Amino acid sequence: MxxxxxxxxxxxxxxxxxxxxxxxxxxxxxxxxxxxxxxxxxxxxxxxxxxxxxxxxxxxxxxxxxxxxxxxxxxxxxxxxxxxxxxxxxxxxxEGMRLFRGFSRIRCKKIRRKLLSLIEIAAEQNGNVPHATAKSSPRQLAQRDNAKSSMRRP
Missing domain, CATH: 1.10.260.40 (lambda repressor-like DNA-binding domains)
Incomplete structure (x- = not known):
């Protein structure tokens, strides 16, 4: 067996x-x-x-x-x-490996931050990323949500 x-x-x-x-x-x-x-x-x-x-x-x-x-x-x-x-x-x-390799070749910090924001927003809208981790305080979560909602405004 x-x-x-x-x-x-x-x-x-x-x-x-x-x-x-x-x-x-x-x-x-x-x-x-x-x-x-x-x-x-x-x-x-x-x-x-x-x-x-x-x-x-x-x-x-x-x-x-x-x-x-x-x-x-x-x-x-x-x-x-x-x-x-x-x-x-x-x-x-x-896809993950392509993302790692591509992201590591981007030297401009501003572009890297913008890409991260875009990915986080897309993931949240897709419902696949939890809003909290075990290490996040309520204050950190509120700050994060405020920052993301301000990025969505035109």
Missing amino acids: KKQVQRTDLLVARRIRAQRLLIEMSQEQLAARVGVSFQLIQKYEAGSARISSSRLRQIADALGVRVCLFFEEIENEFGAYDGRAATFYLADTT
């Missing part, structure tokens, strides 16, 4: 892939640094092969991160809004 893949294993696998893509490393490069085949890296990232703790340590070292990065706030991945979980979700998509 085949073991069912656990949710945590899938989330760790997604985070490995996201971190690899974020630093623009290929599966072949990661495999060479870890000392395994790229096919095994594919299986790790798909969640179809379980990763031992020693191998996870090797992967973290190869990606230049601490092992705990793969587990931090993992309970919020599909639950409460969490900035890190959202970052990993975004980095796990083609």
Whole structure:
């Protein structure tokens, strides 16, 4: 009987892939640094092969991160809004990676701020971004809502 893949294993696998893509490393490069085949890296990232703790340590070292990065706030991945979980979700998509890379090439701070405002407004109107995070105070939320409503005025 085949073991069912656990949710945590899938989330760790997604985070490995996201971190690899974020630093623009290929599966072949990661495999060479870890000392395994790229096919095994594919299986790790798909969640179809379980990763031992020693191998996870090797992967973290190869990606230049601490092992705990793969587990931090993992309970919020599909639950409460969490900035890190959202970052990993975004980095796990083609559009997200294009957004990261394109945004990082924009040097003008004014353009970057305007783009961020546009994205925040579009997300709010789409209903996909919560109005609060666990760290936001009522005063911060009120200031944010006032700032956004003033941007919408002609």
